[in-house]
Amino acid sequence: MSPGLNLKIPLIETIYNRVSVQNHSAELEFQATTIDQANVNFTAMLLYSVLDQKEETIKNVAFKFVDHNNFMQALIRTVEGSIRGFVATKKQSEVLSLRREIVEDVKEQLDLTLESWGYHLLDLQMNDITFDDQIMKSMAQVVASNNLKAAAENEGQALLITKTKAAEAEGNAIKIAAEAEREAAMLRGQGVALFRQEVARGMTQAAKEMQEANLNSSLILFSMWTEAVKNFAEHGKGNTIFLDGSTDGMQRTMKELMAISMGDFKNSSGKNSD
Template identity: 25%
Template structure:
């Protein structure tokens, strides 16, 4: 009978003894209480406590943690904006007791301080300044949190402003302003490029005209030199300069007409180009017709006085064609 009682007691004692051992994970601290009162802090590894007397009140994470807080506030120029503040914090090894017993909910405490600092700093800035000076906001949040949370055993590693989100209408207006500014810059670059092309084209045309004028001047210089040599040759054979000039002009005129006549497909007509060219041409044609009629009448009168009768043209008729079978021998 006693053996049957001893075995259950032995099993119970074994489990009670086994309950006295526990493990603590790396980067974690365990709070051990004895009869409801703080007793000790146990770190990573296999630990021992008195069964039924000691108990594990809780565990504290010693790793670096991150808390994201979204704060909505108003800027100095009355624009509502949402900021996302990322707070990286850690429980100090030597202040595990304070972190566990002095603060019930550290996340709520940190969130409250972040709201307080952001809503104190951002209303002092315009919207553009919030984007440019977001690091100042992060530094102010970190300084305030370090001062407040160090009492509770928490160390603020770093604070970051990870997002700035203005009101939707404000974002649309900012995008339109940005687009207009970029279009303005693009238009200025296009205008500058067009100006460069125009200047380059004008310089090229000026250079072309200069070279063309230089070529014409050289051509005329050579023509004048050739005319001078031609006049010297004619002077050597007894023709004076005025007659030589007239002869050269007439020769060039007929040379031009000859060169035009050599082209079989040409449709060029040489006409005077003076303002009175039309009337002069008509008068010359009328004078030519009158002179031709007068010469014709004078020739008829002279022939009549000499008794010369103009011959009449006799039309020779061809003999009739013989019909088929007719004998042409007479």
């Protein structure tokens, strides 16, 4: 009967079945197995309705199945079979991320079947996807180990950067210290050379003046000797220095100093004449 006023002849015409065109829902709970033999538990909600209000559609809904229970059994088993077929081609690690793909695959396969029964699939929602307790524990361990691995890698990278920067800083410090030491050594060498030049120049000048005054130049050497001994005594800082204080030793030392002085004087005179 269509909406509005309808007339039925009593005893001849009877109501065989009442078909509601409102939306219907069904809760589904079932289990599927992945390609790597992991059991997956599904909890889903199925929303469907009669395709339209045409007479042929209503007759199809009313007479396709013996009763509503048989229809629900066929509907649920069809949905379960579609999901199990899809999950059987996937690995355990992929199932949780394929919720949308599972729903789209089931809708694509189920729409044509439901239309042949006079129904239309409105929505399919995967409310929960879980694994067995042992698998859940192993998955949690995998996630924890991956987090530890990522943390270790980050820590290693940070330590590598720290050590690299420290090595670069140490290398730069060594380089700066070496440059400073090289410059200091060069300055010290230049200072020693200038000191020696001034000493030689002073000794040459003193010797020349003493010769002009008919004095013995060994007096200069003797004065240098006494100044050296005095310097040793004042600045020795506890060090022990053995000096030959005998007359022979003093004369031998004086001769050596005179020979050095004369050699420096001749070299200086030769340079001056040049």
